[in-house]
Amino acid sequence: MGVMDASVRGVFFTTSAGGAVPAVLLNLPSGKTLPIYIGLWEAISINNALNDDLLPRPGTHDLFVAMLESYGISVKRLTIDDLRDGVFYATLASVRGDGEESLDCRPSDGIAIALRARAPIAIEEMVAEKAGVEEEDLPEFVDLSTYLS
Amino acid sequence: MGVMDASVRGVFFTTSAGGAVPAVLLNLPSGKTLPIYIGLWEAISINNALNDDLLPRPGTHDLFVAMLESYGISVKRLTIDDLRDGVFYATLASVRGDGEESLDCRPSDGIAIALRARAPIAIEEMVAEKAGVEEEDLPEFVDLSTYLS
Numbered sequence: 001m002g003v004m005d006a007s008v009r010g011v012f013f014t015t016s017a018g019g020a021v022p023a024v025l026l027n028l029p030s031g032k033t034l035p036i037y038i039g040l041w042e043a044i045s046i047n048n049a050l051n052d053d054l055l056p057r058p059g060t061h062d063l064f065v066a067m068l069e070s071y072g073i074s075v076k077r078l079t080i081d082d083l084r085d086g087v088f089y090a091t092l093a094s095v096r097g098d099g100e101e102s103l104d105c106r107p108s109d110g111i112a113i114a115l116r117a118r119a120p121i122a123i124e125e126m127v128a129e130k131a132g133v134e135e136e137d138l139p140e141f142v143d144l145s146t147y148l149s
Numbered sequence: 150m151g152v153m154d155a156s157v158r159g160v161f162f163t164t165s166a167g168g169a170v171p172a173v174l175l176n177l178p179s180g181k182t183l184p185i186y187i188g189l190w191e192a193i194s195i196n197n198a199l200n201d202d203l204l205p206r207p208g209t210h211d212l213f214v215a216m217l218e219s220y221g222i223s224v225k226r227l228t229i230d231d232l233r234d235g236v237f238y239a240t241l242a243s244v245r246g247d248g249e250e251s252l253d254c255r256p257s258d259g260i261a262i263a264l265r266a267r268a269p270i271a272i273e274e275m276v277a278e279k280a281g282v283e284e285e286d287l288p289e290f291v292d293l294s295t296y297l298s
Contacts, residue, residue: 027179041190042209057236057255061193061207064216067243070250079198087206101219106206 004029005038006113010142011038011047022144024111025050026080026123030135032132034123035139036088042108046120047144049115061112072096075117078110081124083131152228153178157260157261160187162186171293173260175272177228181281183230183272184288188207191257196293197212198218215291221245224266227259230273232280242298 008133009025014035027032038046046060047053069073073096082089090107092114093100105113114121128146155209160172163184171192175183187195194210196202207215217224221246231238240257240262254262263270 026195038188041188050203058253058258059255060213060258063241063258064209064213064250065225065252066252067213067241068216069220070252071220071222071245071248074218092212092216096220099220101216103212103215103219104207106208109207109209 003081004128005081006034006103006121006123006128008046008115008121009033009041010050011144013144013146014139016139020142023141024108025138025141026121028123028128028132029109030128030132032128032134033075034080034106034128034132035141036131038049038106038108042106043111044116044143046108049112054133061107061109061116064113065116068094073133073143075119076100077120077122078105078107079122080107080110080127083127088127088131152230152273153277155183155270155272157195157264158182158268159199159201160192160293162293163288163290163293165288172290173257174287174290175270177272177277177281179277179281180222181277181283182287183229183277183281184290185256187255187257189255191255192293193252193260194261196266198261202206210258210265213262214265217243223249224263224268225249225255226271227256227263228271228273229256229259229276232276237276237280261281 004024011018023035027135076093079089090110092105093102155175161168190220207226225242229239239255239259240250240256
């Protein structure tokens, strides 16, 4: 199985019987969408990255990327590579000189970091097949900014 | 002016007319306490670090420190070095081989990272003098765990 590139459509809230849940939606090359439910704090951070919103003070992911840059470390790729028991897993690959490192991370952190570092996001085919949904099968989503503004 | 070492007493909520506000309390060598109001997400992260609570998935600050360690970067010191218009500023100093870096950060991020990396926390004397308070002058604080449990 290989990986496919994905792009971040945006951060949304889905309203369910239990309340509003933030999610990041990824566009897959197949035309399907991969929704991943995430925490509100991470949703705001991803939304800021998408909108190039600079906070008056550096957020945690801003600090993260600034620290990597100060040591000449590049984020190479985020790969969302597993889905087990409803939990998505991801690996953040980075490089410094000829040394590569790969670290387990939550997809929400990885997306917030990859967007800031302008690094590509990839999805394992198995994950895309299991969790990718057709547009008409997506739950109803409201743009995060509707809630934040 | 120099710096003095500080230790983290814990994370608390203060109840005010406007509602409950999370704060981290630092013990100063003078016996005074430095309260810094922080976000709830950062408060939970600091609380987890203090209690060595391992999350089922790495939190953002866990990933941050894991990434630094994977590249042989050590956190040298967090210094809370300024207080302007009610906003605390901090600098996170780190080292790799003979290369040192210093980055501007929010004290809440810096404390969450320093605790995980077992790095010392220092306060500029000017900040301690401006914002350090005697025990009896502290607002009423409730332990964060009271709210979380």
